[in-house]
Amino acid sequence: MQGIADYEFIRPLGAGNHGQFYLARRPARLPVDVEFVAVKVLSAESTDAAFRRAVRELTAFGAVTSPYLVSPFDAGQQDGTFYYSMEYLPDGSLASPAVPLSPAAALRAVADAARALADLHAAGIVHRDVKPGNVLLHPGGGRLSDLGLAQVFTEGVTITGMGPLDAVEYVDPAILMGGRPVPAADVWSLGVLLHRVVSGTGVYGNLPAGDGLLALRQVLAAPPHVSGALPEPVADVVRACLGPAGERPSAAAVAEQIGSLG
Structure with missing residues (x-):
């Protein structure tokens, strides 16, 4: 793909x-002082109704003032394809850092993701897609990216609407069973993220690569x-995040706890 719209x-x-994400040159019409932006092109069909829902969600996301969130710039659709652009951070993500991360730097990035969630939750927004690939890195820590728009384009779908099933370990089982996305579900994902970053393993062991349905069965079983x-201090935070929804700490409390670990 060579581009979309004027990107x-x-x-x-x-x-x-x-x-799919692409590095793109900033169109002259965008009033931001950067040379490059990241553009996400969604593969789901963009109906007019889905487009309006996505723009509403991105507008709400962009209205949250937080140094821990990646800034969205623009959104549109072309020939039934939805795209949006956002701040580009060249240091990679927790899933694929541009350079190896120290344990302290990884913890800082997770703590910043928790702070981003706290700011979103205070604004009444649930992220719905917290995982290593959505925590982008910069020299001072991390920023949370890629609001879970998959559900906007697959309204009413509970499992396939959560995105690739090989990332299912980060999804609160209550969501997999049809529950509504709530802040406590983001905190669950945060606990799994912390576990993965510190231990290098998931809370369900090694899920089968490339077989999403088998991974889903393993998670639910x-x-x-x-x-x-x-x-033990890290394990305590993870256990609290994975506890009953009504007893989980807030994202702000988790950020404070992770910040004290370094």
């Missing part, structure tokens, strides 16, 4: 939920397990 693509940046290799 000239330079190279792919990788796949995201139901779409057994409760999550907190690795004994985790330092």
Whole structure:
């Protein structure tokens, strides 16, 4: 793909939920002082109704003032394809950092993701897609990206609407079973993220690569397990995040707890 609308693509940046990211030159019409932006092109069909819902969600997301969120710039659709542009951070993500991260830097990025969630939740927004690939890195820490728009384009779908099933370990099982996205579900995802970043393993062990349905069955068949290799202070935070929804800490409390670990 060479571009979309007036965005000239330079190279792919990788796949995201139901779409592809590209590095693009900033169109002259965008009133931001940057040379490059990241553009996500969603693969789901963009009906007029879905487009309006997505623009509403992105507008609300962009209205949240937070240094811990990636800034969205623009959104549109072309020939039934929805796209949006956002701030480009060249240091990669927790899933694929541009350079190896120290444990302290990784913890800072997770803490910043928790702070981003706290700011979203205070504004009445649930992110719905917290995972390593959506925590983008910069020299001072991390910024949370890629609001979970997959559900906007697959309204009423509970499992396939959550994105690629190989990322299912980050989804609160209550959501997989048809529950509504709520702040506590984001906190669940945050706990799984913290577990992955510190231990290098997931709370469901090694899920089968490339077989999303088998991964889903494995997730639904057994409760999550907190690795004994985790330092106890980290394990305590993870267990709290994975507890009953009504007893989970707020994202702000998790950010404070993670910040004290470094």
